[in-house]
Amino acid sequence: MAALQELVNHYNHWIAVFLMVAGLYVVVARGNMVKKLVGLSLFQTSVYLIYLTPGKIIGGTAPILSDEFTVYSNPLPHVLILTAIVVGIATIALGLALVVRINEAFGSIEEDEIFEKDVEA
Amino acid sequence: MVLLTLMAIVTIGVVRLRNLFAVVILGGIYSFLMASVMIMLDAVDVAMTEASVGAGISTVLMLGTLYLTKMEETRPAHTPLLPLFVAVVTAGGLIYGTIDLPPFGDAAGIIHQHVAPHYLQNSIVETSVPNVVTSVLASYRGFDTLGETVVIFTAGIAVLLLLKGRRPASEPDSNAAKARSRRRRPKA
Amino acid sequence: MKFDTILRIGTKLFLPFILVFALYVQFHGDYGPGGGFQAGVIAAAMVIFYAITFGLEAAKQAMPPLVLEVLIGLGVFLYTGVGIVAMLKGGEFLNYSALKHDPVHGQHLGILLVELGVLITVFATMTAIFYAFVGRGR
Structure with a gap:
């Protein structure tokens, strides 16, 4: 019973850890640059989950004030994550632009091939 | 779940x-x-x-x-064992760290004691905006949002600088690079 | 693409509603979920939708890249401008209470203007990035 309680308490955290580690693995293990950027965005979204989880109060509602409700979830993480999402898309767009330019210069988006050509040149 | x-x-x-x-x-x-x-x-x-x-x-x-x-x-050239090892060790450390975190949905958590109650109680009195996320975003934490808007602005300008110009056709060895990229593109 | 009548007419029917929804999200953001970022992204999605159906050139005629480049800067300018006006009126930077005699009205006005600045920058940047990526292929 205690184990089940522990699972319910920390399931969000554990999934977030899994997503984060999956992102890390993709970034380190794969040589394709678009794949690396997908991994980077996986990593980012896992952080959103970590931030939003403690803000939730069971029985609370979304932080839009009204006379009908008294318990609201914490609005502060929402604001921080809103900022993080928009900064995230800005980073991804910049990374993709760099990938496009690298492809034009080297004719490849695989890390190993680019290193080879760089050594040749 | x-x-x-x-x-x-x-x-x-x-x-x-x-x-x-x-x-x-x-x-x-x-x-x-x-x-x-x-x-x-x-x-x-x-x-x-x-x-x-x-x-x-x-x-x-x-x-x-x-x-x-x-x-x-392409098929990855290296064996994925080392990244896998790094990932598993990181996961172990992070999961060990989650044990001490407050349980899910607890209204007594530390995060609910600091500035959040102030925002929730005073949003209407001070800004007349019922959506607390909007009032915190634009008013209480206006500096954050300004910084974020500037980040968007910078990223937009950087992408335009990287991609807007013409393709570097006049440079000496870019024709070869272009031919290479054309060869590598899969047949659509 | 010339023969896809349903797609073309359907797109034309959809576009105004997408824009109205974006503006609703923008100006109703004080009372319900929404705000500058979401509205900007939805409006950019409208331009992208138009470009996918009618081609990049048509989209560039409807929303010229030069205008977008001006708008990218204008949003940030509006945001900082609100802050500086608040300073000139005797408050701190970005303290909207100084904008009007009644501090609460000042706050409301400031939030509205700042969200407008965010909307303009996000919309223009997203659309300009899309143009840059798609225009690169020709």
């Missing part, structure tokens, strides 16, 4: 697949699942942003990049 499990499954798909088109589309599905989870966590504003940014704009940009480069990823 079901949604979170689905997300984990989609993530496994993203990690294992080598067709980049499928990876990007799975990324879109992942973003929608993430948005649903955010609604469950009462973060409606964030869910809206994630659905439109994560599943909309970033998928479109990734597909645009794939069109300009190529669709298929």
